[in-house]
Amino acid sequence: MSATHSFSDTLSYFKNRRLLSVFFFGIASGFPWVMTGSAMSGWLKDEGLSRSSIGLFGLIFVTYSINFLWSPLVDRLKIPFLTVKVGQRRSWILLTQLVIVIATFQLSQVNVVDQLSIVALFGLLIAFAGSSQDIAIDAYRIDILSNDDSNYMTAGSAMATAGWWTGFAGLGSVPFILVDQPNWQWPEVYFVLATMMAVLMITAFVVEEPNNDREQILNAIQNNYLLAMPNQGHRPLAILLILPLIFVSIIYANIGYPAWPVSFISTDYQLILITLFIISLLFIFSQQLSRLNLSIRHDQNSNNISVIRFSHKLTAWLLATLVAPIQEFFDRNGKHLAISILLFIFLFKLGEAYLGRMSIVFYREVGFSNSDIAYYSKMINWATTIVFSLIGSVFTIRYGILKGLFIGGIAMASSNLLFAVMAVVGPDKLLFAFTVFVDGFTSAWGSVAFVALLSVLCNKTFTASQYALMVSLGTFGRVMLGSYSGIIVDWLDGNWALFFVLTAFMVIPSLIFLYSIRKPLTALIEKNDRESKGNVTSQ
Template sequence: MVTVSEYLGYFKDRRLINVFAFGVASGFPWILIGSVMSAWLKDEGLSRSMIGLFGIVFVCYSINFLWSPLVDRVKLPLLHKLLGQRRSWILLSQVFILLATLWLSQVDIQNQLQTVALCCFVIALAGATQDIAIDAFRIDTLNEHETHKTTAAATMATSGWWTGYALLGAVPFYMADLPDWQWTHVYFVLALIMLALMLGVFFAKEPDSNREYIHKALEAEFIQTDASFLKRIGAWLWVTIAEPFRAFFNRNGVKTALALLAFIFLFKIGEAFLGRMSIVFYKEIGFSNSQIATYSKLGTGLITIVFAFLGSLFNSRYGIVKGLFISGIAMAASNLMFSLIAMVGPKESLYAMAILVDGFTQAWSLVAMVAFISMLCDRAFSATHYALLASLGNLGRTFLSGSSGYLIDYLNGNWALFFLLTALMVIPSLIFLFLIRKRLMALEASFHSKQ
């Protein structure tokens, strides 16, 4: 069992600093099309149902596995030569995020709602593509014998994501309460922040990988003695699109693979409804933009980062599966805290307590899930495998969040009942986790035996 001092020593690795920086860039788009957009739409008088529908753009994060094989294999002209496979895709994605954010800073939302929706879609599509490359970068940047650093890398990714989403996410809410500041002004500042985040690409080192060698060997196996043009095209398409999925099921077995996919899909359904409507809830219950910035952004971000390090140490010492159990139970408790706020009103002390529990939940669930999914990836197809597994985790969140506004309207604005229902949604995933726990522990033991 790793000691605390040994584990803390992992964070001296410069590669993990790069993982943190890319984590910040990964979380930042969620501000642009998530909490800040929800607040803007709410201030413009749009209905809960319409605000909820804007969450459908997050479907890009749920289906990004469809184009993840291209991120694994397609070499971008000029950028690939300058930056390498992973960093070139990260930079290209960030350019599109920057341009769409600048566009949002110039729109009249009352008369250009379709344009706003288009910008949100572009940011979501580019952000989802950026995530494919960033997750693959994190997996590739550690050597195969460094499996002991997987949870540390997951911690840095989680801490970075919450820095980008929550700590930087507090900035626009403080600015929105300033005299004469409009949301368009806020988006211009957010575009400048995005520009600064793009510098991280140039400070990171492209990971070494034998991925291309493996891909060429698989293509040669497919071609065999027929080297015709059509056969070579077929080989490239097979290795790019079909082989990653075949490799995943062959590696784990069909039954185990399906069980893993089902668990990942179920695990965060309890959070799905909460995520999109949380800002709407805070504003309806009576909290100001500055209070939301202080508690839900700064508070949650700082707490999550602290608990991310504690959670990763726990996962490293006692196993990822136990970490998943704890985070699932905490997830339900967190939603019940918000239900209590709905019943008693906007009390800051209760709000702070709910944020503490929610920060713990976010940290433990994200660190455990990121490390868990990373463990399941084949390094020859790291972008595709991680995107496939992570997108399943986002699938329930995306589709359910789109209907969350309709649910709260159906409940006649009964937020207490709404959060109680979200807490109950956690139970199926915990039951399923208990049923497959032995197989998951065996996979974890096999993964760590490589070091």
């Protein structure tokens, strides 16, 4: 396995030129988080908004936690004119990047105090386009590396992580440096950010489109569903109705339960009731789908020719596009292990989310200037992350993904305690530099192993859908629950030290859960690794 690789053999994986495109796409993937994250928080803070308002503004990042709902469309829908010219992956990347540029430019034309709702709207548009861009970029990365030794996936994860942090932390220092200059205001800063995003679009024009047979496989799956539809009565219609109900329920829960009937049902039961409703729909849907799959296997041996209607074609397309990726993930891993994997993904970075969302507000309240934040929080974090993401990937290639996850998780919990020390000591620049250095190291190490795990777990036919599903689940904890970080700080009467101690403890449950599934997860990773090497040998 990976533990047998020598140090020189491990480093040889980084000589692949395709990793350079992964790095630059990583920059483009991390940069939108600046526009709607740290820069937006700084802008809102300068305009006098409260901590709770700034924290709740982060709800626009919910799009990153639910982008799996439309991720299969990135595999199948073709962008008019663009797809024919540049291919499926690059056309989606270019479209989403163009939307980000336009929306960011529009933010440079508004007044935050008088047009807060407009700012939120364009922020949401950037987050939606950014989350959709991530789907296409992640699928591109997995597609170009999936036919090689699986250790290339770990190297690619390191380059993607280094690129993401370059966009988020490296380029993310630019707005804070600019806004501290004389005569610079936040609207002008956002014009610069739009220009920078436009420059990042160059990568999608110069890289090659990955080749695969995904479309043929998906068409075959769709045809199997279609042949079984005419003999199912009203079951296709039931499936067609249940699917959007599930999606709408997930979106409804993520946007804060609007128009909830508080006069009849207390808001305390929102999460429980919606969860039970979604689970019930999933149970009914799985039963209908199981019967449909049995019919497919039966009809494959039958020569009966039935009338195929439009509803049959639409249902078959939806099933092949939206359902088949999820069904394959559960069939391949087994229901118990699949659910266990998804639960670990949800828990792993929960503590980091609470810390990250309020970090800028914390730095400002402790007494650091915008320039201090730019040079210490952004630049040091950026350099540290790049170095340690590469070091972490070398360790992961040699000794395995699970060991990388354990070390990264423990280190992330420990680093959060340094922020508690900062809250007690005050604006000490040396302590600030040391804290962000350690935080960058732990985040990089954990992120590389985390991304490598998700990449290895994907089936090559459903890379966009399955990777987005797992990433969205992890992002749900970081975005949806992390949005309440400001409320927690207010509830603690601004006790930042206690807040950061709580975030450290949030990492522990995920490590306990990872330990409980270590054996089946290791067996699964080794199996996927052997299959990848077998594919390389057969070529």
